[in-house]
Amino acid sequence: MKRFTSFVLCLAACSAAVAAADAPAEIAQFAQRAVATGDSAQRPFAIVDKRNARVFVFDADGRLRGDAPVLLGLARGDRSVPGIGERKMSEIRPEERTTPAGRFVSEPGRNMQGEDIVWVDYGAAVSMHRVRATEKSERRLERLASPGVDDNRISYGCINVPADFYDAYVKPALGASRGLVYVLPETAPAADLFSFAAHAR
Secondary structure, eight states, X not given: OHHHHHHHHHHHHHHHHGGGSOOOHHHHHHHHHHHXXXXXXXXXXXXXXXXXXXXXXXXXXXXEEEEEEOBEESXXXXXXXXXXXXXXXXXXXXXXXXXXXXXXXXXXXXXXXXXXXXXXXXXXXXXEEEOOOOOGGGOHXXXXXXXXXXXXXXXXXXXXXXXXXXXXXXXXXXXXXXXXXXXXXXXXXXXXXXXXXXXXX
């Protein structure tokens, strides 16, 4: 298990190392439009590409700092069930475990265990945090390391990122003050949700 964990950490580090290269065209154009139109409010931001299960972290000027695979909500869909943030996890049905799409003003926070996290949608209890491999049956580390994206759906809606990537990129950008997190929809074009992205294709 230790050897596999090291492999996953290396995988994330290698991903970050090549992140100086251009992001995929759609992501790069989206980021450029967010900055050019002022939508990103001169703050660092992250773009979560749900279709490809990946997160891209940018500085306030729109320069890509790093990218990594992520784990997302088990259920496909772009909206949270109303009131879901007030329910116990044991009461949330599998089909309700979605990662909502949208523009979110993020803020640093801590979970019930005292771990530092980045709140994405506080009302829906959705955050971005280090992946936790506490339940071996969920195989979260293996899911992150696999080449495909179909098995990256496992969480209750939170965005799980490799721990070293969180420490190296997410925490410096979004863990000290408010930022922005754009979660791209998987059921519709991004331009349907973000007006400034109409030309980011």
